Amino acid sequence: MTKFSDLSLNPKVLKAVEEAGYETPTPIQAGAIPPALEGRDVLGIAQTGTGKTASFTLPMITALARGRARARMPRSLVLCPTRELAAQVAENFDIYAKYVKLTKALLIGGVSFKEQEALIDKGVDVLIATPGRLLDHFERGKLILNDVKIMVVDEADRMLDMGFIPDIERIFGLTPFTRQTLFFSATMAPEIERITNTFLSNPAKIEVARQSTTSDTITQKLVEFKPTRRDQTAKQKREMLRALIKEEGEGCTNAIIFCNRKVDVDIVAKSLKKHGLNAEPIHGDLDQSHRMRTLDGFRDGSIKYLVASDVAARGLDIPNVSHVFNYDVPGHAEDYVHRIGRTGRAGRKGTAIMIAVPADDKLLAAIESLTESTIPRAEAPWQPSASSARRDAADAKPDEEKPARRSRSRSRKSEDASAEEAPVQAEPRKPEARKSEPRGKSGGGRRGDRSDRGGKQVVGMGDHMPSFIALSFAERRGEAAEPAEAPQEAETYAEASDNGDSENAA
Template identity: 70%
Template structure:
């Protein structure tokens, strides 16, 4: 069996490895370290959790032990897709270079430019950065990449997913073509292969596992359920999640719960806290200080459940994670491999559970096709009796609501009928009063009329003037009389 002492590493590096508690390299380490020490380009393909970080940090420390960095011209560069992974790589350098005098700088977002500029101005042997922050420093004229001797791209497939490939190509063009390149990825998409063919020179290809496979140490299972109603799907999924955690009991000492959306990360975290579970969220919208504090709490055990988006799915080395729960089936099948790879690390066993609803079936089928393995289905841990009781409660609530509605409707009808009767009586009384007033007015008008209005029609027709009334001027009557006479 190969040991670290067989890999031709320097005694100081071996001492740091021994103090860290490691004696036997993983397959990717055993394959990549000798080629890297010989100065060859390396293309490492291995599933997550197999020790890729040490595969490049150990040979880099060995080779950089001799030499000195100049101001603003780092000697080596490590590119990482996320802040958390970059911070983790920096911790690995601190662990393995404790007996070697090397300087490093960490360039990530969420940290002041001024503090990073101070480190760069002093000169660093190892520069660990995310692509965006690295280019920000370069464009500000604070950084030169012409002194790069070793360049590392970690989690290259995640770089592709996050849209960093144009930045990676630009950074490659800013570094010397004589550099040594170490390129690591869990999967090899066509775009990743194109980059390796362009920027790597006759690389040593180390592939220790079939592409996109999950560790055999991880027991996988899936709960497939149909929600009672579409508007209850989210709440019922959270109930299934809680039941899964409770069913595992003390065996689930800590776990990472993955959601597809940042908003669901916060909702699930609040829900778990509401039911008395120790949970904290982590996603890209949180500031860097809060994210690092949450990760530190998860590592030291003060946080039991870490609810995360895929920002935490790649490369984070938290060796003692016992469980992974996929609250959502990932829309990209490759993310499933990286998610469950957070457990079952360094030879430990782990469990991974996935909650699947009918709308997730096409994504779930893609996952099984990718890993070339059928994921066992398990029964829904939420008790059937509880669901039936909830349905009964719902029916009773509907009945109660219906009875209340009918009661209100009947009461309303009675009140409406009474109001209608009252209004009818009022209208009848009003009409009676109106008729009485009308009769009185009619009698008064008849008493006040002139006598000719009470004559019959024939009598009125014989009068000299018809229809003109008593107020007719005399000259009009005279003119009529004269005409009649003629």
């Protein structure tokens, strides 16, 4: 059996490895370290949790033990997809290089530019960075990549998922053509293969397991159930999650619970805390210092349940994770492999449990097709009962009946209004009154169509011109006018006025 002492590593590096408690390299380490020490490009393909980080950190420290970096010109470069993974790689360098005088800098978001620039200005041997922050420093003129001798791309398939491939290609173009490239990935998508063919020169390919396979040390379970109502799915999934945690009992010492959406991460964590479970959320929208505190708390045991988005699914090395719960079936089949790879690491046993509803059938089929295995089905410890279904229906019933009640109330109001308005109708005029009134000068039953002007009753504003408009000025002043000059309508108006006056007098 191969040991680290057989791999031609620097004696100071071997001493640090022994103090860390490691004697036997994993298959990916045994396969990648020798060609890396020879200066060859390396393409490493291995499932998550197999020790890929040490596969490039150990030969890099050995190769960089001699020499000194110049200001703003790092001697090696390690690219990571997430801040957490970059910070983890930096911790590994601290562990393995404690007897070797190497300087390092960590370039990630959420940290002051000035602090990072101060480290770069002094000169660093190892530069660990996320692609975006690295290019930010380069565009500011604070970084020169002409002296990079070793370049590492870690979790390349995650880089592809996060859209970093154009940035990776640009960074490759900024580094010397003579560099040594160490390229590691858990899966080998066509785009990843294209990049390796373009930027790697005759690499030593180490594939210790079939692509996208899950570790044999992980016990997988799939729990399926049918929600009583579609709008109750999220609530009942949270109840199912709590039932699964309770069923695992003391065997569940800690767990990572994965959700597809950041908003669900917060909701699930809040729900678990409400029911007395020690849970905290972690996702990309949280401040970097908050995320690091949460991870540190999960590592030291002060946090038992870590509710996470896929930001924590790739590359994080938390050795003693007993369980992984997939609250949501991942949207990408590859993410399932990475999620459950957070448990069962370094030969330890682990358990991965996934919750699924009928709407997840296509995603399940994609996962089983990728891994070429069927996830064992397990009996659900909790099922939505008929009583809970009736309760959910009762809770939703008032909301469903509200529109009907509003419509009935409106119809009643309209009926009451019509009933009140029905009696208020103009009484029909008597035929005699209409006969006595000339056409166009109707008087009775209309509001505002009678007024006294100059002692004479003014009738009008019907369909025709009012008769008083045709009166002479003398008649309007109450003076006598010549009969010959008065229009016919005026005479009719006068007769009507006289009749009206006589009726009033009577």
